[in-house]
Amino acid sequence: MTPQERVRAAFAQLALAERPEAWITLRDLSSVLTEAAALEARLADGESLPLAGKLLAVKDNVDVAGLPTTAGCPSYAYQPAVSAPAVQRLVDAGAIVLGKTNLDQFATGLVGTRSPYGAVRDARDPSLVSGGSSSGSAVVVALGIADLAIGTDTAGSGRVPAAFQQIVGVKPTYGLVPADGVVPACRSFDCVTIFARTLDEARQAIGIMSDPVVPAAAPLAAPPRPVVAVPSSLPALSDSYAEAFEQAVKSLEATGAVIRTIRLDPFLAAARLLYEGGFVAERYAAVGAFIDTAPDGVDPTVGAIIGKARDIPAHVLVSDTERLAELRREAMAEWGDADALLLPTAPFHPSIAAVEADPIGVNAQLGTYTNFCNLFGLSAVAVPAPGVGVQVVARGFADAVAADIAALIVGEPGLPLLVVGAHLAGQPLNHQLTSVGARLRGAVRTASEYRLYALPSGKPGLVRVPSGGASIVGEVWDMPPAALGPFLVALPSPMALGKVRLDDGTSVTGFLCEQAGLADAPDITGHGGWLAYLESR
Numbered sequence: 001m002t003p004q005e006r007v008r009a010a011f012a013q014l015a016l017a018e019r020p021e022a023w024i025t026l027r028d029l030s031s032v033l034t035e036a037a038a039l040e041a042r043l044a045d046g047e048s049l050p051l052a053g054k055l056l057a058v059k060d061n062v063d064v065a066g067l068p069t070t071a072g073c074p075s076y077a078y079q080p081a082v083s084a085p086a087v088q089r090l091v092d093a094g095a096i097v098l099g100k101t102n103l104d105q106f107a108t109g110l111v112g113t114r115s116p117y118g119a120v121r122d123a124r125d126p127s128l129v130s131g132g133s134s135s136g137s138a139v140v141v142a143l144g145i146a147d148l149a150i151g152t153d154t155a156g157s158g159r160v161p162a163a164f165q166q167i168v169g170v171k172p173t174y175g176l177v178p179a180d181g182v183v184p185a186c187r188s189f190d191c192v193t194i195f196a197r198t199l200d201e202a203r204q205a206i207g208i209m210s211d212p213v214v215p216a217a218a219p220l221a222a223p224p225r226p227v228v229a230v231p232s233s234l235p236a237l238s239d240s241y242a243e244a245f246e247q248a249v250k251s252l253e254a255t256g257a258v259i260r261t262i263r264l265d266p267f268l269a270a271a272r273l274l275y276e277g278g279f280v281a282e283r284y285a286a287v288g289a290f291i292d293t294a295p296d297g298v299d300p301t302v303g304a305i306i307g308k309a310r311d312i313p314a315h316v317l318v319s320d321t322e323r324l325a326e327l328r329r330e331a332m333a334e335w336g337d338a339d340a341l342l343l344p345t346a347p348f349h350p351s352i353a354a355v356e357a358d359p360i361g362v363n364a365q366l367g368t369y370t371n372f373c374n375l376f377g378l379s380a381v382a383v384p385a386p387g388v389g390v391q392v393v394a395r396g397f398a399d400a401v402a403a404d405i406a407a408l409i410v411g412e413p414g415l416p417l418l419v420v421g422a423h424l425a426g427q428p429l430n431h432q433l434t435s436v437g438a439r440l441r442g443a444v445r446t447a448s449e450y451r452l453y454a455l456p457s458g459k460p461g462l463v464r465v466p467s468g469g470a471s472i473v474g475e476v477w478d479m480p481p482a483a484l485g486p487f488l489v490a491l492p493s494p495m496a497l498g499k500v501r502l503d504d505g506t507s508v509t510g511f512l513c514e515q516a517g518l519a520d521a522p523d524i525t526g527h528g529g530w531l532a533y534l535e536s537r
Contacts, residue, residue, distance in 0.1 A: 003040055003043075003052065003053035003096065004036040006036070006053045006054075006055060006147075007029070007032050007036045007096065010055050010098065010144075010145050010146070011032075013143060013144055013145050014026075017123075017143045019120070019121060019123070019139055019143060021102055021119065021120050022101055022120050022130075022135070022139045022143075023099050023140070024060045024072070024099075024100045024101065024117050025068060026099035027098060032098065035096050036053070036096060039053065050094065051090060051093040051094040051204070051208070053094065053096070054147040054148055055145070055146045055147050055148070056087075056090055056095040056096060056098065056146060056148050056150070057098050057099060057100075057101050057137050057141070057148070057149040058099070058100055058101065058149070058150045059101050059103050059107075059136070059137045059149070059150055060136075061103060061183040062182050062183075062192065063082070063084045063087070063181035064080070064083050064100060065083045067080075069100070069183065070100075071103070071105065071106050071107070071183040071287070072102065072103045072104065072105035072106060072107075073116070073298060073299075074297045075296050075297050076295070080181065082181070084181025084192075085180055085209075086150060086177050086178060086179075086181075086182075086192045086209045087150060087181070090148065090150075090205060090209060093208050095147075095148060098140075098145070098146055101136025101137045102115050102117050102118070102120050102135055102136035103132065103134060104133035104157075104299075104302070105298070105299045105302045106183065106185060106302055107134075107152055107154060107157060107185040107190075108185060108302045108305055110131060110133065110156055110157060110346075110366040110370075111131065111132045111350070111363050111366065112129050112130035112132035112135030112161065113356070114132070114299045114302050115135075115299065116297045116299065119352055121139075122165070122349075123165050124142075127352060127353070128349055128350070128351055128352065129351070129355055131160040131163065131164035131346070131366075132161060133152070133185075134149075134152060134153070134158055134161050134193070134195070135161055137149035137150060137161070137195055138151070138161030138162055138169070138195050141196060141197060142165035142166065144197075147196065147201065148195065148196050148202075149195040150193070151169070151193040151194070152185070152190055152192055152193060153171040153370075153374070154185045154189050155274055155275070155367050155371045156366070156367050156369075156370025157193075158191065158193030158382070159171055159193075159345050159370050159380060160366055160367075160382075162195055162345070162382040162384075163345035163346050163382055163388075163389020164346070164349055166384040167197055168201075168381070168383050168384075168406075168410075169194070169195050169382040170193060170196075170202045170203070170380075170381050171193045171379065171380045171381070171382070172210065172379055172399055173396045173398075173399055174189065174191055174374055174377055174396070176210050176214070176379075176397070176399065177191065177192040177206065177209045177210050177211070179192055184282075185283060186280075186282035186286070187282060187285070188279075189274075189279075189282075189375065194206050194209065198412065199383060199406055199407055199410055203403050203481060214397050218397040218398060218400075219398050219400060220400050220436055220483045221401065221438075221480035221482060222339055222400070222404035222480070223435075224256070224437055224439065225256045225258055226258070226339040226340060226404075226405050226437075227260055228252060228259055228260070228341070228342050229259075229262045229335060229336075229342070230260070230262070230341075230343075231261070232261045232262065232263055234264075234344065234347075235268070235347075235368065236348070238347060238348040240387060240388075241344055241346075241348060241387070241388045243387070244387030244388035245385075245388050247386065248409065249342065251385070251409065252342065252408055255408040257405070257408065260336075260338055262336070263334050266328075267327075267331050267372045267376075270324055270328065270375050270376065271367060271369075271370075271371030273320050273324055273327075273375065274367070275305075275364065275371070277316065277317075278312050278317030280308075280309045280312065281309045282309075283305065283306045283309050284306055284307075284309035284312075287306060288310055291306050292307070301360065324375055328375075331372075332376075339394070339398075340401055341393040341394075342391075342392055342393075342405075343391050344369055344388055345370065345388075345390060345391045346369065347365055347368050347369065348365075350366070373393060377396040378395060378396060379393070379394050379395070379399040380393045380394070380402060381399075381402045381403050381406040383406045383409055384410065385410075392406045392409070400480060403480075403482075404437055414437075414439070414479045414480050416441065416477070416478060416508040416509065417476065417478075417484070417497075418444065418475070418502075418509065418511065419433070419475050420460055420462050420473070420474040420475075420511060420529065421511070422458075422460075423477075423511070424474070424475055424530065424531065433479070436480060436483035437480050437483065438478060439477065440476075440477055440478075441476040442476060443473065443475055444474055444475065444476050444503075445471045445472065445503045446501065447471065447502060448469050449464050449469040450463065450464050450500075450525075451463050451468070451470065452472050452523070452530070453521040453523055453525075454521055454522050454524050455494075455517060455518075455521050456520065460524070460533075461495075461513030461518060461521060463512065463513050463515065463518065464512070469525075470525050470528070471503055471528070472528065472529055473530075473531070473532070493514070494514035494516055494517025495512075495513060495514075495517075497510065497512070498510065
């Protein structure tokens, strides 16, 4: 679709979806079409826009220039002069903002019902909650109206809605995506997140949104056989979710992952600190003075939670901070050398009626497996699995590890890379692929458009020729996206990466050689491939 066609399709879906409560502010069709037309003109001029035509929804506690920010409370509304950096970076890459989405007021909740703009209903079953607090953002992606949606996550608000709506939710390491232009919930723990229907789309968007603050030692990919910890017991999990989670673990193990069982007790104890201890005082620090004025439109449950935090003594916060450090040490010792932790995202999917009957209790249970994540400075990716939403939790700045293991769960391959020589399985440089988590997809042949040379370096050089070419044997490996850039930078001359046509008509990225590197290099095309040439010597 062209950007304008995509916009028209989205507005048509809006009319069919019957979820008006998902939006707080929706831009009119004519203004969005005007922006789409301008985008098409930029593309026609040759501008590179990786998100060209992608439609973006933004949670209404995140600023978008020209649209009011309400944080789910009409009397709190203000008009931002500039967009939050996370929004602006996506727009600069070609995304088009559709509007601002509904949320649990002041991002306080995991249910999606705490809003004067209405309870946001599940995309498939209107009797069920959507999950919160990023309720509207998740639902409009699940319904196909938006391609991407920005959320926030303090206690699980970027993951629980993803689980309930069976989409992808990426919660980066705290500080990786700037939180400027975001109405704070708990400033020390707030993360800006992204929702998408596929993991590839979510990874691309989060990469664009992020600051270049990843430590040099941070892993760029999961290892070929990642060690994944799973809990020895799963409190509060419904029977159906427990069965589905067990199957998800078995499916991940079938991909080659090593499963290790750990005690979850210190993680769960830390999770309870977020709302049952001193840390909730940060919510009062964020908007408590406003709540104290008793303005119109404050949700009673939200008002009670934030108002109660006013009277928490400072010594409680200090004590809980010390306790959190102890729990983190205990939890990381339990974690050991595992690459990631696999958990259910939520223990069950409640109905709106159940939340109305027990708004505090049900909400608290939904954070069982998510609340601790930001307290411990971890990263997480929530993905759908049959019958349950699961999350892959990794260490801080090991975001790529979480995403790679999540890709194993959802079956999304990495970026295909064609190798024809020293990086083939069993060859001297193959470790450069396996050490960053690349996985062999299979043997292939190029189209009959290439010639192969034995370079003085002891490696082959593949060159596309206008005529007289042949089909060359190679392998395609799935590369983690984050690992491909550094791999390219490290390539010695005359090697390069470029598009290579295969004999089935498709094209993949592969190793090629510059013509300048062929001086005195014998043509070995007749052998049909590098391994056959080595055997002939």
